[in-house]
Amino acid sequence: xxxxxxxxxxxxxDTFARHGVRYLFLGKSGAILLxxxxxTQDADxxxxxxxxxxxxxxxxxxxLGFDLAEPRADEIISGKDFVQLKNxxxxxxxxxxxxxxxxxxxxxxxHVDVEGFPVCHIDDIINxxxxxxxxxxxxxxxxxxxxxxxxxxxxxxxxC
Amino acid sequence: xxxxINHNPxxxxxxxxxxxxxxxxxxxxxxxxxxxxxxxxxxxxxTYKPVMDDADYRSFDTTADYRRWCEExxxxxxxxxxx
Numbered sequence: 001x002x003x004x005x006x007x008x009x010x011x012x013x014d015t016f017a018r019h020g021v022r023y024l025f026l027g028k029s030g031a032i033l034l035x036x037x038x039x040t041q042d043a044d045x046x047x048x049x050x051x052x053x054x055x056x057x058x059x060x061x062x063x064l065g066f067d068l069a070e071p072r073a074d075e076i077i078s079g080k081d082f083v084q085l086k087n088x089x090x091x092x093x094x095x096x097x098x099x100x101x102x103x104x105x106x107x108x109x110x111h112v113d114v115e116g117f118p119v120c121h122i123d124d125i126i127n128x129x130x131x132x133x134x135x136x137x138x139x140x141x142x143x144x145x146x147x148x149x150x151x152x153x154x155x156x157x158x159x160c
Numbered sequence: 161x162x163x164x165i166n167h168n169p170x171x172x173x174x175x176x177x178x179x180x181x182x183x184x185x186x187x188x189x190x191x192x193x194x195x196x197x198x199x200x201x202x203x204x205x206x207t208y209k210p211v212m213d214d215a216d217y218r219s220f221d222t223t224a225d226y227r228r229w230c231e232e233x234x235x236x237x238x239x240x241x242x243x
Contacts, residue, residue: 006200032203037191039205072217080219082226087216097223115196132227136239146180150188 001091004029004043008090011064012043013117019060022048024111025119026098026128028140033114034122036147038140042091046120048104049079049096057094065089100124100131122148210235 016023025033027044047057054077061076062068066088068076076083076094083094101107101124110121120128126144129137191199211234220226230240 001206003206004200004204006197009200029204032199033196035188035192035199037187037199037202039203041204041206041209067216072219075219080221081223082220084218085216086213095223099223099227133242134227134230134239135241135243138243139239143180143184146184147188149180150185154192 001086004041004090009033009043009117012045015060015063016057017116019056019063021056021060022053022104022108023057023118024104024107025117026095026125027093028125030119030125031122031144031147033117033119034112034125034147034151036144036151038143042093044093044095046095046098046101046104046107048108051077051079054079061085061088061092066092098128100127100129122151209238212238 024030024046025043026046028036028038028040029043032038032040047053058068058073058076066085068087079096081095081097083096085092085094101120107120107124108118110124112119112121122144126141126148129141129144194202218229220229227240227242231242234240
């Protein structure tokens with residue numbers, strides 16, 4: 001398994017769009033899409049939990065090449081909180097109930113479009129990382145908060 | 161490179177107006193000048209993570225279950241434990 005590549009992100013974006021999957025890039029992969037310079041290993045997707053979205057998601061993942069036989073597909077459709085996939089062309093974490101974010105629809109209202117990629121707002125990315133209480137997130141939060149200040153200033157109305 | 165994670169940007173001298181070391185601001189500016197595909201190439205790496213990478217599929221009923229599994233099964237140095 002190699003590193004996650006831009007073309008694979010494009011495949012997610014385009015395939016999910018065709019299947020009508022409602023999702024957002026979250027975590028450090030989301031921050032990287034917003035411009036945060038750091039390293040990570042895989043992509044985290046915050047997926048809206050509903051049966052119809054789960055069905056669309058399974059169809060899209062199968063088209064991308066993930067091995068999802070019935071028991072696993074059913075788990076995704078029924079909405080486990082967290083699913084880790086390492087059985088496809090790249091690693092993917094599906095997060096249906098991230099720490100620090102109450103509702104998908106709330107995050108969707110705040111989301112940012114980056115060249116067609118739907119990305120959680122930097123505040124939601126920070127809130128979810130802060131809520132995990134994990135050592136690795138604690139270490140990355142100061143720099144992420146600094147990036148938040150930079151990003152907010154750069155994206156103020158009137159700034160280019 | 162290490163940074164003081166407990167600093168107060170409102171009171172600490174030597175920090176940029178962005179609320180972090182001035183070098184961070186410079187890194188953000190440099191990243192903003194790169195096209196997205198290049199940012200991806202620099203950002204995504206792959207290294208083997210013991211235990212975590214030893215199964216091709218895992219699912220958890222709750223996020224709390226996932227956090228607990230990480231704490232109980234992954235090596236501490238991966239950083240998935242709680243502080």
